[in-house]
Amino acid sequence: MPKRPSVTVLGGGSWGTTVASLAARNTETVVWARNPDTAAEIATDHRNSAYLGDLPLTESLRATADLAESVESADVLVLGVPSQHARGVLERVAEHVRPWVPVVSLVKGLEQGTRKRMTEIVADVLPGHPAGVLAGPNIAKEVVQGFAAAATIAMPEQRAAEMLQDLFRTKRFRVYTTTDVIGVEMAGALKNVYAIAVGIGDGLEAGDNTRAMVITRALRELSRLGVALGGDAATFAGLTGMGDLIATCTSPLSRNRSVGVQLGRGKSLEQIVAEMNQVAEGVKTAATVMKLGAENGVDLPIAREVDAVLNHGQPVGDAYRGLLRRAPGHEVHGEEW
Numbered sequence: 423m424p425k426r427p428s429v430t431v432l433g434g435g436s437w438g439t440t441v442a443s444l445a446a447r448n449t450e451t452v453v454w455a456r457n458p459d460t461a462a463e464i465a466t467d468h469r470n471s472a473y474l475g476d477l478p479l480t481e482s483l484r485a486t487a488d489l490a491e492s493v494e495s496a497d498v499l500v501l502g503v504p505s506q507h508a509r510g511v512l513e514r515v516a517e518h519v520r521p522w523v524p525v526v527s528l529v530k531g532l533e534q535g536t537r538k539r540m541t542e543i544v545a546d547v548l549p550g551h552p553a554g555v556l557a558g559p560n561i562a563k564e565v566v567q568g569f570a571a572a573a574t575i576a577m578p579e580q581r582a583a584e585m586l587q588d589l590f591r592t593k594r595f596r597v598y599t600t601t602d603v604i605g606v607e608m609a610g611a612l613k614n615v616y617a618i619a620v621g622i623g624d625g626l627e628a629g630d631n632t633r634a635m636v637i638t639r640a641l642r643e644l645s646r647l648g649v650a651l652g653g654d655a656a657t658f659a660g661l662t663g664m665g666d667l668i669a670t671c672t673s674p675l676s677r678n679r680s681v682g683v684q685l686g687r688g689k690s691l692e693q694i695v696a697e698m699n700q701v702a703e704g705v706k707t708a709a710t711v712m713k714l715g716a717e718n719g720v721d722l723p724i725a726r727e728v729d730a731v732l733n734h735g736q737p738v739g740d741a742y743r744g745l746l747r748r749a750p751g752h753e754v755h756g757e758e759w
């Protein structure tokens with residue numbers, strides 16, 4: 423049997439480590455963690471206690487804090503650092519990575535300032551490398567424990583998606599394929615903003631009907647923007663759209679939802695962020711999403727309230743009351759929330 427392509431995962435946080443642990447079941451895999459203690463712990467104890475507690479990782483997974491060494495012989499690169507650091511890490515690997523190696527992003531965020539998706543950043547920094555994304559309803563701790571879950575890998579070419587699919591799939595981690603890179607990337611980035619909205623409602627103890635209302639209308643809102651940006655409407659109804667929105671808006675393990683819950687209970691954003699040791703991408707994505715909406719003529723009433731709370735001092739109670747004051751239109755064809 424021909425040897426499978428080797429994988430290097432850049433980023434030793436919760437999800438980078440989890441995906442590396444999945445890939446290591448299928449092929450030679452190394453994870454790069456910038457913190458040497460994290461790399462040593464993964465390599466020797468097969469754990470990443472800072473991010474995944476005591477949960478055991480695949481024993482064959484290698485780890486290093488040496489970025490150049492980690493990418494030199496990689497056949498596939500996986501990007502697993504938070505969105506605002508992706509460009510910097512890619513720039514550091516550019517001179518070490520072999521030509522044409524595909525890059526798969528795990529990142530659910532947009533670069534502030536440029537408003538670019540991660541595959542657009544790959545195109546800037548590593549031109550010529552095929553770039554795609556793996557996303558879905560994938561709370562890291564559940565996946566690493568082996569609970570059944572599914573994701574979608576999007577590559578510009580279907581054949582590439584099918585080749586890469588086999589590197590990440592396991593008996594209990596189903597990996598579907600698509601060529602809708604824009605849709606999958608946008609769905610992953612957008613759902614975090616709406617998970618903050620749902621979290622705020624939960625923090626205010628608004629109830630189950632409110633949660634269902636916000637999730638459902640959020641799906642419509644994020645689909646409108648995603649389609650305006652070039653995504654396929656069907657993608658937003660699938661795993662990376664509706665699926666991930668449900669997981670992130672309802673899981674007690676979601677960091678984005680948790681930011682919203684704490685805001686709803688009256689904590690300041692500064693305090694919440696200071697107390698977190700993991701990334702909640704939606705905090706930075708909200709303002710970017712508002713700019714994308716304005717540029718593309720898409721009204722985003724729910725995201726606007728989240729942005730107002732996060733960035734413009736809007737009290738959380740007023741944000742929810744503000745939404746309810748707007749008159750509802752046609753459920754399916756209306757532009758309203």
Ligand SMILES: NC(=O)C1=CN([C@@H]2O[C@H](COP(=O)(O)OP(=O)(O)OC[C@H]3O[C@@H](n4cnc5c(N)ncnc54)[C@H](OP(=O)(O)O)[C@@H]3O)[C@@H](O)[C@H]2O)C=CC1
Pocket residue numbers: 433434435436437438439455456457460473502503504505507510511528529530531560561562563699700701703
């Ligand atoms: N966690 C999850 O369940 C899922 C997360 N994602 C997405 O995956 C991406 C990564 O998130 P996740 O792993 O959860 O994040 P975490 O917060 O768990 O970990 C972040 C990782 O990135 C590293 N890092 C931070 N800044 C830099 C930098 N400047 N240069 C290099 N490395 C850096 C951290 O290193 P250090 O420890 O040294 O600070 C850490 O290893 C995000 O876009 C997230 O939305 C997608 C699906 C599921």
Ligand SMILES: O=C(CO)COP(=O)(O)O
Pocket residue numbers: 530558559560561562614617666669670675676677678679701702703
């Ligand atoms: O993307 C995720 C689940 O699919 C993780 O969500 P959080 O970043 O909110 O924890």
